[in-house]
Amino acid sequence: MRQLSIFEVAIIIALGTAAGDPMLSGESAILPSVLVFLVILLVYRIITFFAAKYQKIENILEGVPMYIVENGKFTMNEEGDANFAQDEFFAEMRVQGIEHIGQVRTALLETNGQVSFLFFEDEEVKPGLPIYPKLYAKKSKIIAKPGLYACTHCAEVSHLTQQQACSRCKKEEWVAAINDTRVK
Amino acid sequence: MMASLDWKNIFLNDLDLTIAMEIGLRTVIMFALVLIFLRSTGKRG
Numbered sequence: 001m002r003q004l005s006i007f008e009v010a011i012i013i014a015l016g017t018a019a020g021d022p023m024l025s026g027e028s029a030i031l032p033s034v035l036v037f038l039v040i041l042l043v044y045r046i047i048t049f050f051a052a053k054y055q056k057i058e059n060i061l062e063g064v065p066m067y068i069v070e071n072g073k074f075t076m077n078e079e080g081d082a083n084f085a086q087d088e089f090f091a092e093m094r095v096q097g098i099e100h101i102g103q104v105r106t107a108l109l110e111t112n113g114q115v116s117f118l119f120f121e122d123e124e125v126k127p128g129l130p131i132y133p134k135l136y137a138k139k140s141k142i143i144a145k146p147g148l149y150a151c152t153h154c155a156e157v158s159h160l161t162q163q164q165a166c167s168r169c170k171k172e173e174w175v176a177a178i179n180d181t182r183v184k
Numbered sequence: 185m186m187a188s189l190d191w192k193n194i195f196l197n198d199l200d201l202t203i204a205m206e207i208g209l210r211t212v213i214m215f216a217l218v219l220i221f222l223r224s225t226g227k228r229g
Contacts, residue, residue, distance in 0.1 A: 006219065006222050006223060007219070009222055010215065010218045010219050010222055013218050014211070014214065014215050014218055022194075026193070027197070028197070029193065029194060029195055029196050029197035029199055030194060030195045031195050031196055031199055032197070032199055032203070032204070032207050035204055035207050035208065035211075036207060036211045039207075039208045039211040039212060039215075040211060040215055043211075043212060043215055043216075061219075061223070063223075063226075
């Protein structure tokens with residue numbers, strides 16, 4: 001049966017003291033700890049059984065996969081989700097050999113915290129938000145020269161000639177968009 | 185040396201059926217609380 005990831009952490013926490021107490025303390029006997037192990041195993045089996053049977057229960061326990069990038073832009077529905085840290089996600093993308101978000105057709109945050117990517121073919125790659133630090137650090141509200149700029153917040157790309165807010169998310173910081181294809 | 189070890193104390197101490205049931209109940213409750221807490225942090229994996 002598939003592992004429910006959140007349980008691994010919960011079980012480690014729960015078994016940690018149950019195993020450690022009889023090691024250290026003369027007050028704690030071993031059989032009660034064995035009992036705790038067995039009860040946790042039983043609860044785990046029961047919950048995984050029902051999670052496998054009913055999708056709803058699995059969704060409550062595990063959450064559902066979340067779209068982060070669609071069509072070379074960040075999705076907007078996850079707005080305000082404090083758990084979605086942009087720099088962490090940039091790091092995840094860089095590890096996957098992605099240079100800018102215009103290369104990514106879809107990115108999906110899986111329930112186990114991993115990110116799945118689907119890419120554009122080279123001829124479909126569009127100008128996008130660069131995610132390597134040297135380029136990204138040049139983000140600014142001031143548009144020095146006309147050109148394609150990517151919104152640092154939602155990755156929307158617009159042709160800008162002057163300072164303005166993003167038409168999609170109303171934020172004002174931009175980075176010059178790049179259009180490189182993926183080198184495989 | 186080994187003879188002086190109290191094996192009953194090491195394995196059982198004062199465990200009886202009532203205490204065993206109480207441990208079972210405590211385990212279920214605490215495990216559920218740990219799960220709820222972990223879930224509410226929103227952290228994945």
